[in-house]
Amino acid sequence: MPIKSRIRTVPDYPKKGIMFRDITTLIKDPVGFRLVIDSLTQRYMTKDQYFDTIVGIEARGFIIGGALSYTLGKGFVPIRKAGKLPSDVEEQVYDLEYGSDKIEIHKDALATGEKILLVDDLLATGGTAIAAAALIEKLGGEIVEMAFIVNLPDVGGEKKLKAKKYNVFSLTEFEGE
Helix, strand or coil: CCCHHHCEEEECCCCCCCEEEECHHHHHCHHHHHHHHHHHHHHHHHCCCCCCEEEEECCHHHHHHHHHHHHHCCEEEEEEECCCCCCCEEEEEEEECCEEEEEEEECCCCCCCCEEEEEEEEECCCHHHHHHHHHHHHCCCEEEEEEEEEECHHHCHHHHHHHCCCCEEEEEECCCC
């Protein structure tokens, strides 16, 4: 049973017309969670692109990034919602469909030239990933690749990220579904 079949689709959430792709059913399933981590581990153990650190976006990026950091023997750095980190932070405001939001990273979390694998659960509009990339780059980090469990190509995030010259990888897609 593949990864995609373990992801629940919730119609009309958070608003009418949206088909929400819920990975909680995937990560609750021990075989599904193992498939995700094993697939990403295999990719990055054998990948030519070297990276130093995994950065995960709150909140589901922590689950994937933490497990992947363990299997690959890499450090993990969180990007959090505003007001959640205890020390000096760098912040990035980004646009949402209705309004804006802010994410933060500790100012001392990354070194200049540090190579980064950025992870999150789902790529939709790309807004959060672009904001996270901006934070990483403000600290001098270099993004080697952005990895997601799910890509929603019809929403346009992948195109935005590739237009900014980021390497993007996802384990599965829901296209036009």
